[in-house]
Amino acid sequence: MEFRRLGRSGLTISAIAYGNWLTHGSQVEEDAALACVSAALDAGITTFDTADVYAGTKAESVLGRALAGRRRSSYELFTKVYWPTGRGRNDRGLGRKHIIESCHASLERLQTDYVDLYQAHRYDTTVPLEETMTAFADLVRAGKALYIGVSEWNAEQIAAGAALARELDIQLISNQPQYSMLWRVIEAEVVPTSEKEGISQIVWSPLAQGILTGKYRPGEQPPADSRAGHAEAGQSMRGFLTEEILGRVQQLRPIADDLGLSMAQLAIAWVLQNQNVAAAIIGASRPEQVHDNVKAAGVRLDPAVLERIDAALGDVVERDPTKTARG
16 A cells, blocks of 8 residues: 655545445445455555545444444544535534534544544535634644545635634645546646645545446446446436447556556556545445555556546546536
């Protein structure tokens, strides 16, 4: 496993992180989920990412049980707050009440006294940023969270959040955006701003919801046991399931073959070439998927390979920075 520092901080994380969106508590039975977490630990993954909203709070509980009994200092635990977790008017967003209450609930479900990183799952335009950041600062000072991060904030929002964090004397060290060979909307604005502010990317969906594994082929129905074949999970990837994109992705296969990599390994290795990326989050429904994906850690792709990838994908790559948080 390769390890990287997160932002301009002293926190070291595994370059491959394990996430449980769309799996634990929903798609995957608990025994399989526990086996995947065990496989991740065995493979050298020390960084685990979840959120209060995943599977209606069940994902945090499953992860808490999976990590129970492990030495707390041996892994890094990340969660998030923003999306609704109840029917109450204050059970959502980044107001002080929801942030504080959600943090305490997450800690209980995760069976821990603190999280290493507490992340704003989106930007809340309805709440003053000062209120949000002050609530986060109070959690840091109370020892409930060691560091603060955000997810899918645009460059302007990241800069404003970083400025307030400095005023409050806390560390805002990460952003969690969607990023893959097919979805590069962070490159033009978010990455340069993050580099300036000392913030790293922890990227989700490096496989573009599984599209970059090559298992979805043009002209064919998605496999019944795949994410695209799952009614709820498949909704998040419909934008990638076009004949043109699927055809272009198949052109990556000979590139992966020449390097002795699976297509999934090639896709994960590609996002890790970006020096502002600290980790790529993988999900899994089977332990063997974990073992396959971690082999991407430490792989170096030379400029000629990166050019071949760009040529293969052509104009199906999305680069529009205004599409941040829309994926």
